[in-house]
Amino acid sequence: MKYTIRMVVQNSMRTDRIRNPSWTPGSYVSSNKNQRYNRGFINLQESIDRAIIDIQAGKKVKEPSVQLQAFPYPCYFKDNFLNSMSSSFPIVLMVAWVLFIAAFVKKLVHERELRLHEYMKMMGVNPSSHFFAWFIESACFLLVTIIIMTIILKAGKVFPNSDGFIMFLFLCDYGFSILAMSFLISAFFDRTNVAGLSGSLVYIICFFPFIIMVTIESSLTFSTKNLLCLFAPTCFSYAGQYIGYYEGQNIGIQWDNSYVSPLSNDTTSFGWLCWLLLIDSLIYFTVGWYIRIVFPGKYGIASPWYFPVLPSFWAECCGFNTCRKDSGRGLLFTNIMLQSGNIDHKNKGNEGFTSEGEAELEGLPVGVSLHSLTKLYGQTIAIQNLNLNFYEGHVTALLGHNGAGKTTTMSLLTGLYSPSSGSVLVYGKDMQTHMDAVHRDMGVCMQYDVLFEHLTVKEHLLLYGQIKSPGWNKHELNQQVRNTLKETGIYAHRHKRVGMLSGGMKRKLSISIAFIGGSKTVVLDEPTTGVDPCSRRSIWDIVTRHKTGRTIILSTHHLDEAEVLSDRIAFLERGGLKCCGSPFYLKEKLGQGYNLTLTRRVSD
Template sequence: MVRTYWLISYAYFLTISVLYVASLVIFGSVIGLKYFRLNTYSIQFVFYFIYLNLQIALSFLVSSIFSKVKTVTVVAYIIVYGSGLLGSFLFQKMLETQSFPEEWIVALELYPGFSLYRGLYEFSQYASRGSGMKWQDISDSGMGEVLCIMSIEWFLALIIAFYIDQVFSSGKHPFFFLNPSKKSSSIPSKPTVQRMDSKKVSIDMGKIDVSQEREKVQQLRNEGSAGHAILCDNLKKVYPGRDGNPPKMAVRGLYLDVPSGECFGMLGPNGAGKTSFISMMTGLLKPSSGTALVQGLDICKDMNKVYTSMGVCPQHDLLWETLTGREHLLFYGRLKNFKGSALTHAVEESLKSVSLFDGGVGDKPAGNYSGGMKRRLSVAISLIGNPKVVYLDEPSTGLDPASRKNLWDVIQRAKQNTAIILTTHSMEEAEFLCDRLGIFVDGALQCIGNSKELKSRYGGSYVFTMTTSSEHEEDVERLVSTVSPNAKKVYHLAGTQKFELPKNEVRIAEVFRAVEKAKSNFTVFAWGLADTTLEDVFIKVAKSAQAFISLS
């Protein structure tokens, strides 16, 4: 897919450039400029064509080196204007100085800007003589060496740009070209045994479910099973320290197995490392160590193949403001090899599923969409083409309740033959969509299981809340102690108290009878008895993990 993107981009920019130069030559010839009319058109075509290809290849190279558009823009302006000034005030004087060594001229022409200037200079010199440049003049002028230099640099720039993109963007080994025929094995290699200190072992032993997940992943790797959609094996990401700050470990040795047909929910506070994990799985970041398998393909070696079976809804919408919703889906549908009526049908079904079909909304530019409409379009893009693996990074952010429920139904239908990893801050969304949940704190999974298992394991208590006047707070405490001797007060503010009552020593009927009896002794403004919610579990696990990290 990356090669296809390169080819399409190259063809697009080359076509635009050729049309621009052709228009310039035609217009110059029509108005009678000797520079264009006297010089042989075929020589002009060859010179401009080679330089245009060199310019595009250099642009590809620069885009592979720099990551920020603003930086590239500044550098490009400096190069363009600097080349023009140096060519006019320095290089031209060197060309016109008979005593200046020819070897130095050739060396300076290795810089593409001076090659262009030399070619234009030769055209202007021959045109001023009244004869113009002919093919027999190539060897006598400097045009021959200029064409050779630019042709060589054209191919070198393309090769270097491709190499940098493969190594730094696709994560391949620096010497990948030495073994180009090696294909990814369907049986993953056995994971390397890494030494873990006693502190890490003691932490993991306290998380039985996390330890079981790690053992399952290691067993699958040892057995060479490639049937599971997503398999993370000791995946780590460390950001280097800057400005005196220590390195930041965003993902701490993640082990995770997600089979096809399962939606795995990743819960965690902001900054826990969820987006860094998804960025590694989608190829935006290279893992610091460890790896992950997607449909049996290693994300460190075969990311280009992984892209063909993957869908992504990023945390922030990545849309073209001038393209309509339908055009977005047509574009991504073609990338998934949909054609003809199948593509049209898939696009219409996608628009209908996210409520962007009626009223011609799908045919309006995405720049006119509201935040919720953009979010729905991003989800539709991630699901088009029936991908085998989908990553949804907070997909329902900014949606109204009706649109959110509709979106949940779409994701429920899509997960039948797809492995989905979903991050969210909505506990309701997690319970509705996810078959399993993992609470992620400080780059590590603290627990794994379905909603009922987590509530049972971390929330084996009822939450009793009562609001009275301040002078009756002690009466409420005595009431709770009679119902549950091991009750624990977890909240107290202005007469409102909240207690956790262990389920194994509480009968709901007794709580109701005790409250009715208490109402006859003092005024009760409000009271309630609730089972532990997933939000309570999340807060409890997150706080416990953060407290442990701060102590360690």
């Protein structure tokens, strides 16, 4: 006789697997989980079997009743706290890092928003040095936090069985990926608050693939898991779950089991996930670096998308600075144009151009040369086909009304913007292809003050003096800083933070920074803006005193300032050069004397 007993699912065991994927120590004596057959199935089977036997035997057969007893199991530790939090532990660890992402992204974008990053590049700071400064500062902050977190996890007995050093390395690995993700996210934003909020949001979204992995974990292949683990928060949370599995087995994560999965038929391990975190970090840093170079944002000169294969890129990385083959020809062409004063009428940017004679400029070394420089903002022409030379030992002033193109020209000279066409040669080096080499010998005072609010006046000069002249010893640097402070009249304020200075004092500090370190090319964009008349005269003296051996370019609105300071004046109008020459030459050539208007009141 054959029969089948169908029980409800609540009173039967699942038959699709032999055991649970993750083993944990325990007696497994539980009427709710492991001994459901005792809750009716066995009793019903026994009653039916007895009835069949009695019918076949024709009499009531007495047999002992069915009894069950579990096998003995050794003593084990049951961590109720770990069992209750094992499912929520990955998300708790992930959320703990949200504020770090927001803070690191905001710090990077804040410096770009204030144009501090570009200003440091203009003063000769290598972008890699600026990056490592941010990286070391952020990493030290993270390291302190990781040490505290490791102590809490071990001393608080959250993970009492795991190796403390492995936990520390695991958190450091994830901290490195946090820095890499912050660097990547910051490359897409120019506004501080938007960047901080978006960074936190992107970080949280990158955790969602972990939920998918946990839900369909058994059906995922090794490649699919690796692909989902390209999101660092997902990879970190998945690795944290492995630690929870080992702690549930009273083993903890150790060196000998880090590459062995605690789950049956699993293709990944804790050790491999740690390597994936490191790979994620390298990918984030590489992509972020590439985006920053190809898409620098509002400020900076963009490189072509194929720049890694250009010989000039590797020459710059290796420290070999070579000029373009056509730079000498361009210099000769520009010299002929400026000295002859005969410009083709098709050259609209220099229409009506007037220059001093050939004898006056003969033999002077050319410091900076502009070749057919053009800058477009959409359909608006800011600079159109500008050709001009700036000579060493001369102060050349760019004069013009608001909107004439002075500030745009200065921005192109310093590399803040990239030209739409044309080129800028600084001592024979193309600004676009040899920017780092050009910036090492350039001092800049921008139209606005770009300063660090938390540094003092003296600390600013010490910082930029060391950047511009790394060969100076401590005594020489301090002496140069002291002389610069006295020349600009801010020696008495040397220990004040920049946030406590007036606008005129900040302006003097910006000019001091431009001249310190012996820069060969000095660009001063409206240097006396917001300065009182007395300080204005002292700034004039500073410019005049330091022009020997330098190519000084300044822009101004004031004709008297240009006349006092400049050896040559270039008048700009609507983005084009109208006339250029020494003040005496321009007066002689274009001056029409004075007009005197008299008004007489007639009596009744």
